[in-house]
Amino acid sequence: MYKLIIKSAFASLMKRKVRTFLVIFMIASSLWGLLLMQGIYDGMTQQMINNAIRSDSSQLSIFAKNFRSQKDISLYIKSSKQIEEFLINEPNVKSFISRIVTSGLVATAKYSKNTSIYGIDVKDETTHASLDGYIKQGEFNFGKKNRGAIIGFQLAKKLKVGIGKKIILSAQNIDNQVASISLKVTGIIKTNNMALDEGGIFINKERAKIFLGLKSVNQISIMLNDYSKVDMLKAKLKTTFNDIEVFDWGELYPALLQTEQIMKSFSYISYIIVFFTATIGIFGVVLVSVLERLREFGVLRAIGTKFKIIVAMVFFESFFIGIVGLFLGSLIGGGTLYYFSLYGLDLSNFSDALDEFGMDAITYAVIKLEYFITAFIAVFSATFLSILVPLRVLKKSKPIEVING
Amino acid sequence: MKPYISIALKNIYNNKGRTIVTILLSSLSTAILVFITAFMDGEHKIMLKNAVELYPGYIQITNKDFRDNPSFDNLIENSTSLVEKVKENDNVSSTSQRFETFVLFSSDTKSVGAMIVGIEPENEKINSKLEQSLLKGKYLENKDKNFLYIGNELAKKLKIKVGDTISFVGTGADYSFCADNLIIKGIFQTGLFEFDSTSSFVNKKYFDEVFVSENLSTHIIIKPKDIDNAQFLSDEISKILPKELDSQSWKEFMKTLVEAMELDGIFGYITVGIFFIVIFFVILIYTLLSVYSRIKEIGILRAIGTKKREIFSMLLFESVVLSFISILIGGIIGAFLAYYFNINPIELGAEFEEQFKQYGLASTALPTDFNVFNILRDMLIMFILCVGSTLYPIVKVNSFKPVEAINHV
Numbered sequence: 181m182y183k184l185i186i187k188s189a190f191a192s193l194m195k196r197k198v199r200t201f202l203v204i205f206m207i208a209s210s211l212w213g214l215l216l217m218q219g220i221y222d223g224m225t226q227q228m229i230n231n232a233i234r235s236d237s238s239q240l241s242i243f244a245k246n247f248r249s250q251k252d253i254s255l256y257i258k259s260s261k262q263i264e265e266f267l268i269n270e271p272n273v274k275s276f277i278s279r280i281v282t283s284g285l286v287a288t289a290k291y292s293k294n295t296s297i298y299g300i301d302v303k304d305e306t307t308h309a310s311l312d313g314y315i316k317q318g319e320f321n322f323g324k325k326n327r328g329a330i331i332g333f334q335l336a337k338k339l340k341v342g343i344g345k346k347i348i349l350s351a352q353n354i355d356n357q358v359a360s361i362s363l364k365v366t367g368i369i370k371t372n373n374m375a376l377d378e379g380g381i382f383i384n385k386e387r388a389k390i391f392l393g394l395k396s397v398n399q400i401s402i403m404l405n406d407y408s409k410v411d412m413l414k415a416k417l418k419t420t421f422n423d424i425e426v427f428d429w430g431e432l433y434p435a436l437l438q439t440e441q442i443m444k445s446f447s448y449i450s451y452i453i454v455f456f457t458a459t460i461g462i463f464g465v466v467l468v469s470v471l472e473r474l475r476e477f478g479v480l481r482a483i484g485t486k487f488k489i490i491v492a493m494v495f496f497e498s499f500f501i502g503i504v505g506l507f508l509g510s511l512i513g514g515g516t517l518y519y520f521s522l523y524g525l526d527l528s529n530f531s532d533a534l535d536e537f538g539m540d541a542i543t544y545a546v547i548k549l550e551y552f553i554t555a556f557i558a559v560f561s562a563t564f565l566s567i568l569v570p571l572r573v574l575k576k577s578k579p580i581e582v583i584n585g
Numbered sequence: 586m587k588p589y590i591s592i593a594l595k596n597i598y599n600n601k602g603r604t605i606v607t608i609l610l611s612s613l614s615t616a617i618l619v620f621i622t623a624f625m626d627g628e629h630k631i632m633l634k635n636a637v638e639l640y641p642g643y644i645q646i647t648n649k650d651f652r653d654n655p656s657f658d659n660l661i662e663n664s665t666s667l668v669e670k671v672k673e674n675d676n677v678s679s680t681s682q683r684f685e686t687f688v689l690f691s692s693d694t695k696s697v698g699a700m701i702v703g704i705e706p707e708n709e710k711i712n713s714k715l716e717q718s719l720l721k722g723k724y725l726e727n728k729d730k731n732f733l734y735i736g737n738e739l740a741k742k743l744k745i746k747v748g749d750t751i752s753f754v755g756t757g758a759d760y761s762f763c764a765d766n767l768i769i770k771g772i773f774q775t776g777l778f779e780f781d782s783t784s785s786f787v788n789k790k791y792f793d794e795v796f797v798s799e800n801l802s803t804h805i806i807i808k809p810k811d812i813d814n815a816q817f818l819s820d821e822i823s824k825i826l827p828k829e830l831d832s833q834s835w836k837e838f839m840k841t842l843v844e845a846m847e848l849d850g851i852f853g854y855i856t857v858g859i860f861f862i863v864i865f866f867v868i869l870i871y872t873l874l875s876v877y878s879r880i881k882e883i884g885i886l887r888a889i890g891t892k893k894r895e896i897f898s899m900l901l902f903e904s905v906v907l908s909f910i911s912i913l914i915g916g917i918i919g920a921f922l923a924y925y926f927n928i929n930p931i932e933l934g935a936e937f938e939e940q941f942k943q944y945g946l947a948s949t950a951l952p953t954d955f956n957v958f959n960i961l962r963d964m965l966i967m968f969i970l971c972v973g974s975t976l977y978p979i980v981k982v983n984s985f986k987p988v989e990a991i992n993h994v
Contacts, residue, residue, distance in 0.1 A: 198981070199870065199874070202869060202873065205866065206863060206867065209862050209863075210859065210862055210863045210866075213858070217855070217859060249741075250741075250744075251742055252695070283742070285689050290654075290658070291655060291687075292756075293698070294697070294700070295698070338655075340653070340654060350689060350698070352695060352696035352697075356694055356695075356696075358696050450859070450860075453860060454863050457863045457867055458866075460606060460867055461863070464602075464606065464867075464874055465874065527848070530844055530845075532841045532844060533842075533845035533847075534848070535841070
């Protein structure tokens, strides 16, 4: 029986080749466009988020209470030793780093600018989130005597300094006195995290401690083995230590989190609009195909074929077109995404604009299984919806009348 | 009326399914295209306008080397007489002199590095949004002495409020050391974190005394009478400037933002493009179905001597009429929406605020851009797309021989 259904549906599709191929192309090309859009936009947001996570927030960051709002150097993490011990024993923690964070003034002989100063350990940062990968010029270290500084590339441009040039850092220390140190630029970094590129200076953590009179750190940042369990660790940290605040990356970079969410709903809305339109296209073809064969179906029903089987025929016909379109669209779309995930979409022509908004000049597309699941659901719903009215027409038609008509 | 025209009109009337679907889809897509263009252009325009008017201004005169090397070696000298000269141009609405430098502020408990700018308070009211951004206290006046107008975030960092006194140390225009105490007169909030956390302003008259910068400026800001005329005016002004100075319009010194808007526009159109691919196919499919349902009729017309050209004209005429009606309806709806939301800006709400700030936009109200030229252009694009999508079925059905067509099942 199924053989007959398939055979008849297939014969009908082949009889009207042009239509069949047009619908298949329609589904395939809209899927191709949607997949490409989704993968590239996701790639863009993912890169921005990765840049923020790798260069600053990690997946989870711990600060002393009120440090985030007051940015006061005296609000350092008092229980940093205990927290570090706790993190070492926590199975979901992949790695963590500690930093000293404060703001100050950076000056050259002729120019000065406000800056964010980060005291870091280069070894830890390299293994933690490979911060060294962002080095644009020079080296990711502070020289033999640890008197070096790694500075954001936009800041370097503004200050007109290159590798080996001297800068003076001034900042308020723990005793509310203004302290200054002279450093040599050993590296220039481009993280595409705007705040860092425009105003960040990394110096040796131990030197920062002496410079600012600190005994502990202001920020402990953590990468997790399983990010889905972030809330558990957050809660655990908060109950174990009461003098700290814990933020995940989304809380530290709300604009990025928002971008990610907006992009998600944007792509779902696009799917709905595009496939609603596609449904109209498939519907037209199925309706005409049913109307043209009313007589044929009338004969089938007159000789005792159950309506269920006729439904199966129509359904199979439309479903077949949908599946071929889905397959073709996924293949081309997935292939194009794969290409862009390997070689990237090069937007270097706009690199100044992209730098301004913390985006990479080359966007690498993302491919997720959920794209294809969404595509399947969209195609399936479209084909299903498009046969409802034709089937109703068929149901209402009377076999004798249509045969005679 | 030529016979094929009347047949075409009859076909449009009789083939209601196709007519409705085509008109519905094409007018909807025209309306969408017109509105999206108006929305995106409006969004970009308001973003640029807000960003320009907040502080940078439409035209800036600086020393040629200042942008690359903002040191005191590259200042505008004799700036007051230069301003007088610039004002002679009839297209100049107002001007404002600024002197920007960085200092270290110290309150009782905190020290923070920040920008301090000597401004002409009255002129600045017209050339920037500083006065409108007042949050607490008062804006500056031309007679003010050591009063500071400071960004809210910077004030928070320094833990100060209106009426408090803070001190600063910095370098004067003659590279001398300078320091003084300042009284907080007002606190402003533009909504842009970066600006609010790094900027502060004092009256330039007072500033000049402390920083030894009399008759010197880092920037002269010019507001043109017609803001669309900024580039032209900037070029005009360049001609009367001494050779070490340079005049740039916002399109030049905010090039990255302009570029970013272009990029955003490209992505927007790509997204719309995907939607149009489907529309194209759907119209193509419906035309194909409609033409094929009449294939016998076309065969007979051919058999009784109607020429291929006439059949082609007939079918094309149908498509042109349908497309024209569609883009007219769609264009009017789109234009109405563009006009309506131009007068009543779309309020996107607080959930978009963070994103907006990222693009330097402090408000989430977006007026659409009502531009007749753009609307007509979009309608034309849609017309070409709609007629274009019907060409294949028309050509295809015309390629049959009359007998083939009559016998087509």
